[in-house]
């Protein structure tokens with residue numbers, strides 16, 4: 001049995017006269033025990049999809065099951081079985097760490113002791129502050145507490161909506177380490193993120209843009225399917241360089257990428273010819289090198305295909 005099955009999920013919001021197609025025929029499956037990432041920019045439809053799967057929102061069309069239960073017919077069963085960490089901090093600010101955890105355990109008719117082994121590694125990091133109110137915790141600690149609360153009833157599927165948005169780099173790494181540990185304990189995790197670099201930490205990912213899935217696969221496979229030569233180019237005049245690259249016919253696409261511009265080339269390109277062209281445009285300290293695509297490159301290419 002699949003942990004999650006989504007078939008043609010479609011959701012439109014109406015705000016006044018405006019209609020927003022938040023999800024457009026979204027279909028995918030997640031295997032039990034998988035760490036599955038939903039990757040996409042702000043407004044792509046990530047929260048909408050998660051809210052449908054955790055039964056807080058009804059789709060207009062399509063169907064879905066979570067842990068074998070239908071999101072519409074069997075929503076009560078799903079609510080008992082899933083763990084959900086929403087994007088915004090959802091705990092009781094006036095309750096202490098321990099009180100929040102006890103509250104969530106009680107709601108699910110369990111106790112902290114019963115499933116302690118599942119949260120032990122995470123909880124131990126915040127236990128010294130267990131009498132501190134949740135509202136007074138740092139961002140990283142709030143996030144750990146929220147994860148403990150989402151896990152306390154030993155969910156079969158854990159849904160995390162942008163758990164690392166706005167979190168510092170160290171806490172972000174720690175959080176993904178925790179997800180890797182949970183995977184070892186057999187928990188299926190469905191996690192959304194706008195950070196492309198987190199894709200590599202998932203077993204499989206779905207790339208989402210404007211409500212449509214652009215690709216679903218292992219991150220390495222998505223990158224292998226890029227199928228075009230890619231260059232990283234830099235000079236001491238980066239803004240002008242981008243314009244010159246955009247006007248260079250053998251370049252299919254050019255976009256800023258960290259300290260470089262990435263340039264997707266047409267087949268049969270030549271670095272020497274590009275170098276000559278850019279030197280003719282008077283670019284000092286020119287650097288050109290071949291690079292391998294990562295998920296961000298794949299996303300940009302897939303988005304441009306989706307637009308055209």
Ligand SMILES: Nc1ncnc2c1ncn2[C@@H]1O[C@H](COP(=O)(O)OP(=O)(O)OP(=O)(O)O)[C@@H](O)[C@H]1O
Pocket residue numbers: 013014015020021022040041042043044045046047048049162
């Ligand atoms: N209640 C609502 N009414 C009208 N439009 C909405 C509503 N909720 C979401 N939307 C719109 O639907 C689209 C998808 O939103 P959603 O929150 O699912 O995206 P997201 O990928 O989670 O992005 P974010 O990280 O910004 O929350 C966006 O264009 C958003 O503005």
